[in-house]
Amino acid sequence: MENFDTILETEIWQGKSLGDLLTLETMASAAGSILGVVAILVLGWIVSAWVQRRIVKLSKANKHLDDMLFEFLASIARYVIMGFTILFVLNTFGVETTSVVAIIGAAGLAIGLALQGTLSNIAAGVMLILFRPIKIGDFVEVADYMGTVKHISLNFTELANLSNVQVIVPNADVWGNIITNYSSNDTRRAEWTFGVGYGANLGAAEKIIRDTIMGDERSHTDPEPFIQVTNLGDSSVDFLVRVWCNASDYFAYRADMTRKVKEALDAGNIDIPFPTRTIVQAAAE
Structure with a gap:
């Protein structure tokens, strides 16, 4: 680049003072720096957006990858890239980035205390x-x-309850409490207790219960179903029944079998007792 003495000798700059020349060079330098900063920020924005899209597309291309997790990671990656871009720009202007980081840390601590x-x-x-305990x-x-x-x-987890009503639960309450995930496993064990009268034929009652439940296509034969007398109650002999089914069928299956077994026992003339109370009136003296 030509020095100022050479520039002063040219006809273009004749009549201009050294102060004017310094001002023009300062403005040109500042304009170049601003354009460079804008270019760096735009480049950082483009690169961060590209990285975010690539990470999201990676999860879409593989069905075994969790979309929600990769969308979260993609957002983190974009923020990290933009953060480094801004630090680079500040460093270009001679700003001590360590001081900036310290200020940001102090501000973050204050904000964290206010927004616990x-x-x-x-x-x-x-x-x-x-960790994906729920999906x-x-x-x-x-x-x-x-x-x-x-x-x-x-911030929150959205549920639709059994009445299809929206329920918003803060994530701190979700993670800080016991989580019961009924969909985690493909199968579930349904359980019933059926009581029959003491005078009933237990072999016939067991056969009716077994044939009714195992005759339903939703009942699994593996693991082996459990149908046994487990309790002699005050007014009934109780059969405990445990049969496995698909988790998606559980509620409808359990309700259907309760009714079908009751109807089958009635049809087989198997008495299903219920508590009775006899009131004896004392004779008048």
């Missing part, structure tokens, strides 16, 4: 997304609420 509840929900949301579509019981998981965000 919100941050605890976010921390719990991160744990739910990373969208699972039927669960959390924080005394039962329903199907519709959405999991960093």
Whole structure:
């Protein structure tokens, strides 16, 4: 680049003072720096968006990968890239990035103390997304609420209860309580107790119960069903019945079998007792 003495000798700059020339060079330098900063920020934005899309597409291309987890990781990757871009820009202007990081840390601590509840929900949301004890579509019981998981965000988990009513549960309550996931396993064991009268033929009653339940296509033969007399009650002999079925069939299957066994016992003339009370009136003296 030509020095100032050479520039002053040219006809273009004749009549201009050294102060004017310095001002023009300063403006040109500042404009170049601003354009460079804008270019770096735009490049960082483009790269971060591209990385985010690639991570999301990776989960879409493989059905074994969890979409929710990879969307979370994609967002984290984008923020990290933009953070480094901003630090690089500040460093270019001679700003001590260590001081900036320290200021951000102090501000983060102050904000964290003020927003403890919100941050605890976010921390719990991160744990739910990373460890995935529940997934969208699972039927669960959390924080005394039962329903199907519709959405999991960093702040809350959305359920649809048995009446299809929306229930919003803060993530801190989900992660901090016992989680019962009824959809985690493909099969479930249904259980009933059927009582018959003491005068009933137990062999005939057992056959009716077994044939009725095992005749349903939803009943599994493996593991072996359990149908045995397990209790002699005050007014009945109780059969304990345990049969496995698909988890998705559980509720309808259990209700259907309760009714069908009752009707089958009635048809087989097997008495199903119920508690009775006899009132004896004392004779008048």
